[in-house]
């Protein structure tokens with residue numbers, strides 16, 4: 453299939469709208485950085501034209517020349533044919549207002565945790581001075597890096613991943629933000645390779661997709677590393693062991709925040725006695741809970757017996 457921009461389409465605005473129509477007709481899935489066909493089309497077009505994705509200062513009524521139109525058509529065509537999310541096509545994703553390099557070695561950043569990080573974890577940490585933060589399952593490094601930028605006074609951040617390939621991408625993003633001195637990247641299966649140290653905040657967006665959801669995922673997700681998504685029958689294969697071990701790594705007064713997405717119901721069912729605090733997000737997203745160090749250690753035996 454060759455996507456051809458109709459001759460009556462001349463302006464940037466027309467092309468973005470036309471691209472969105474093509475995406476809708478192709479039945480694409482959105483949710484890897486954008487939520488709609490129009491936003492996805494606008495994002496890809498902005499990349500070709502080398503303008504900001506929010507189009508600030510851009511005249512959207514400007515006419516595009518033939519070579520620009522052809523380059524746009526080519527990229528939109530790839531999005532349709534390959535069902536590859538835009539972020540992988542342009543090797544860029546945005547998280548918490550920061551740009552990150554991404555490729556198919558890492559999940560595309562999209563966690564609602566961005567909102568919590570931008571709010572500096574308020575009201576949950578109050579006046580508590582944040583000295584160090586641990587992230588489990590860092591992928592592109594987006595969460596750890598956004599935390600480092602939100603807490604410039606935090607001296608030490610540690611981010612782990614079981615995947616060396618993901619850590620190579622995280623290292624690229626770490627140098628992009630000049631954080632080599634503050635952010636340590638460690639290859640580790642959960643906490644297994646970590647030195648015993650306690651942190652003010654432990655944060656994680658681990659794999660949590662259950663078997664049923666894995667089977668139903670749209671094609672776009674098949675480009676993402678399976679290791680970043682799949683987590684057993686009920687989606688809790690990583691979360692429960694993490695909760696069982698985390699007490700040793702959390703300072704008194706510290707907090708742990710974990711995203712479990714759709715698997716929140718399974719978690720509530722397995723631990724009806726645990727008072728999970730489920731966070732609410734202004735900009736969408738659910739299935740993120742917070743526990744204080746005190747609650748985490750109170751229910752430690754429940755987590756250990758289930759892991």
Ligand SMILES: C[S@@+](CC[C@H](N)C(=O)[O-])C[C@H]1O[C@@H](n2cnc3c(N)ncnc32)[C@H](O)[C@@H]1O
Pocket residue numbers: 558559560561562563588589590591592593594595612613614615618640641642657658659660679680681690
């Ligand atoms: C859902 S992705 C999240 C990536 C990134 N933090 C984000 O929010 O975009 C989960 C990450 O956990 C990593 N992972 C999977 N199993 C792990 C394990 N046992 N220990 C540490 N990391 C693991 C995956 O490689 C993947 O990078």
